[in-house]
Amino acid sequence: MDRSLPHVFFKPGTVAVVGASKKARFGSSIPGLLLRHGYQNNLYLVNPREKEINGLPVYTRLLDIPAPIDLVIILVPAPQAPSVIAECIEKNVPAVVLESAGFSEVSSEGALLEEEIRTLLQGTKTRVIGPNCLGVINTHESFSTTEVNLENLRPGNIGIIAQSGTFGNILVDWAPTQGLFFSKLVTIGNRLDVDETDCLLYLADDDKTDVIVLYIEGVKNGRRFYEATREVSRNKPILIFKSGRSPAGRKAAASHTGSLTGEDELYEALFRQSGVIRATSFQELFDIARVFSHEPTMAGPRVCVVTVSGSLGVMAADACTECGLELPDLSPKTVSTLREIAPAWMNVKNPLDVGPSGTFAAALKAVVTDPQINGVIAIPILPEVIMSHITELGIDIRSMYGDPEELRILSPNKPIVLYTLGGPKWIETIHKTYGQTFSLVSSLENAARALSASFWYRKLSMQR
Amino acid sequence: MDRSLPHVFFKPGTVAVVGASKKARFGSSIPGLLLRHGYQNNLYLVNPREKEINGLPVYTRLLDIPAPIDLVIILVPAPQAPSVIAECIEKNVPAVVLESAGFSEVSSEGALLEEEIRTLLQGTKTRVIGPNCLGVINTHESFSTTEVNLENLRPGNIGIIAQSGTFGNILVDWAPTQGLFFSKLVTIGNRLDVDETDCLLYLADDDKTDVIVLYIEGVKNGRRFYEATREVSRNKPILIFKSGRSPAGRKAAASHTGSLTGEDELYEALFRQSGVIRATSFQELFDIARVFSHEPTMAGPRVCVVTVSGSLGVMAADACTECGLELPDLSPKTVSTLREIAPAWMNVKNPLDVGPSGTFAAALKAVVTDPQINGVIAIPILPEVIMSHITELGIDIRSMYGDPEELRILSPNKPIVLYTLGGPKWIETIHKTYGQTFSLVSSLENAARALSASFWYRKLSMQR
Known part of the structure; x- marks a missing residue:
């Protein structure tokens, strides 16, 4: 029966x-x-x-x-x-x-x-x-x-x-x-x-x-x-x-x-x-x-971390390593593209800590199309005191941190996971701007574990 | 110099x-x-x-x-x-x-x-x-x-x-x-x-x-x-x-x-x-x-979990055990006090899962004064659909989940850590009602780790 x-x-x-x-x-x-x-x-x-x-x-x-x-x-x-x-x-x-x-x-x-x-x-x-x-x-x-x-x-x-x-x-x-x-x-x-x-x-x-x-x-x-x-x-x-x-x-x-x-x-x-x-x-x-519900699965273990906060970048690097993921060097093309627009104090490495250089959007665009990279952890950060200046100047968050739709079109096969931290207005803005398109997770550890699970699942699927 | x-x-x-x-x-x-x-x-x-x-x-x-x-x-x-x-x-x-x-x-x-x-x-x-x-x-x-x-x-x-x-x-x-x-x-x-x-x-x-x-x-x-x-x-x-x-x-x-x-x-x-x-x-x-900033340190490893959700109670029990904490049986006095007011379907155990019995406040009061217990993880939960009925009836959250000041006076030397989950109105209510007095933490794992650190620190202080 x-x-x-x-x-x-x-x-x-x-x-x-x-x-x-x-x-x-x-x-x-x-x-x-x-x-x-x-x-x-x-x-x-x-x-x-x-x-x-x-x-x-x-x-x-x-x-x-x-x-x-x-x-x-x-x-x-x-x-x-x-x-x-x-x-x-x-x-x-x-x-x-x-x-x-x-x-x-x-x-x-x-x-x-x-x-x-x-x-x-x-x-x-x-x-x-x-x-x-x-x-x-x-x-x-x-x-x-x-x-x-x-x-x-x-x-x-x-x-x-x-x-x-x-x-x-x-x-x-x-x-x-x-x-x-x-x-x-x-x-x-x-x-x-x-x-x-x-x-x-x-x-x-x-x-x-x-x-x-x-x-x-x-x-x-x-x-x-x-x-x-x-x-x-x-x-x-x-x-x-x-x-x-x-x-x-x-x-x-x-x-x-x-x-x-x-x-x-x-x-x-x-x-x-x-x-x-x-x-x-x-x-x-x-x-x-x-x-898993938002992102394509990850084809390899190689992650790039793009961040405004160096500390959060270091934490993300630890979390990725502890999950068996790798942070490879960026390809020469990505490095030269970014070196052209980056200020002298900015390290063009992985994690890519852009600090207050204003190059987050360009950096994200470069790494999602970098063939060395299988997935991205993006950490946009903005202190609220600076956010209020920016809002007064009428600057759109997307122009600073990247347009989610454009990034998806540029790189439809790589998972992009977001993590952020900040005041209530910033958190609300990030949820509204990116929450529908990208996966905004609750900790860097979980960002790494999710990408690691994504890669493991895909590898297993290929084997059977 | x-x-x-x-x-x-x-x-x-x-x-x-x-x-x-x-x-x-x-x-x-x-x-x-x-x-x-x-x-x-x-x-x-x-x-x-x-x-x-x-x-x-x-x-x-x-x-x-x-x-x-x-x-x-x-x-x-x-x-x-x-x-x-x-x-x-x-x-x-x-x-x-x-x-x-x-x-x-x-x-x-x-x-x-x-x-x-x-x-x-x-x-x-x-x-x-x-x-x-x-x-x-x-x-x-x-x-x-x-x-x-x-x-x-x-x-x-x-x-x-x-x-x-x-x-x-x-x-x-x-x-x-x-x-x-x-x-x-x-x-x-x-x-x-x-x-x-x-x-x-x-x-x-x-x-x-x-x-x-x-x-x-x-x-x-x-x-x-x-x-x-x-x-x-x-x-x-x-x-x-x-x-x-x-x-x-x-x-x-x-x-x-x-x-x-x-x-x-x-x-x-x-x-x-x-x-x-x-x-x-x-x-x-x-x-x-x-x-550490809100609570007294914990004198022993014995924790009681008081919860509305059995699942979260089981998770808390796992988290405590994994941190070296113990969940002892409640003392006979606590059991008899609670047995008198508990419905037949409620287990008077540790974790103390009160479910929808309405006995959370009484349970919390009984366990904070139980000499078997050194610290408490309290998990108040209220689905928003039920919260709206309760608000209409004019029932105060403190009468359902315990008055924080009263609990502090009853038991000034035991840490009480809160964890909750729910809709935005509930979370706001809990923050307003308990956030100033008790330690509202962001996960059950962290609740357990905080109590474990509290006990470890106190034990170490006694030894030196």
């Missing part, structure tokens, strides 16, 4: 909410959210103690609904969940999001409830995401099974699989402020049925998703996950941040989502062999995701 | 600017800055090609000024610097900031200029900061030798020594946006005379400075630095981020400030033995600085 994740999880024709409530509590605003996003005529609510919610009639039981249902969202307390799932099966519901907590993450009684549901599901076509999760968000269709401001979510090309609901929801608030945009997000919780591999295989075939990002505390079926990631990583980069690495983290993961995390060394080997890119923190995870 | 750094570097009675200019170029707004900050009657400008600048008369030579000068700021091109320094010596000027670039960081001719100046200084009382630097900022006296918005600089207790001028200036823009506030900042550049050890010894005796932070690319005199840091670290924490660790970074540092960086292993040993705390990135440097 085909157990692949049905499309209706992400764009159901009809939705039922079991445990809909008038009181302000977990999940109570989901019906309102669905009504505002296209489900005026296809939403059904279930609660034996209510007659009407949000202007809709409320059914006593799921089986009372006089229409087929694609997706059921379950919000009832854990002990009532098995009987609701039984009704879903009876009604041939293909997709269920069980959001309630209180299962294996809390007690052995809770684990028994999961086991009971798993038994019910055997031999059926019903798939269940959860429990202890918030289900799915599909930005391209403005569909969500959880309370988020869908209006704020600009569709993107990063697909996210996260273990926990709260974390998933916070990512949804945080990511747009970082210029990160999602295609789909799934929080899988305790994974009594649907697991990370099911979601990965779904996103692998999803044409709105170019990069797959996972935050997990453990893998449910190591062999199946390995085979899936090995296959999928040929076509789409897979980035993983796995926590529960330490004994204290493992204990915490068990309490959090009932995850058995296993030894970290095994995961390390599994990820390496299957072509998965592993991040060491979640900021790094999303900085790497940003670079 | 006493070669310690004279106080007049940070609060001169009279200042001369040699190379003052009417044209908009490097340093040209320094006279205006000084006039706005108390030097209406004590500022002298020197430039043989000008008669008047900013309404002040301009002298042809430094020696023409009919008053003693405490501090001279030199902006002339490198080749002219030695003759200006000779005039400073003749005029018995105690403090000189040589901001010009074009010395040993560029060429052997530049290195010879430095050597020439060093010879001139022998046996004199004149001290020179630079070249290739921006000198000093003293926030408590609103004094600066470089163009910054002094109005934005709230005085603080962190003293900064940085190698490079641009980087120092950018820190000044960036730090207030991170809730970091400086006492004094010195950028030392090529260090032809004044070096990091001179500045360190000055800040050691400065009663406005509680924490000393260094960004360096190399140490000039290893033995002297070792002896100074060993002594000073008994009384004030010294935090260092050193770049130029890799071969590429070392080459870059030589081009940047003419620094010979040396083998990194030697520095590692030097820092450890002298009680210096070493950061591995500059974000980490400033997160640790923040914790």
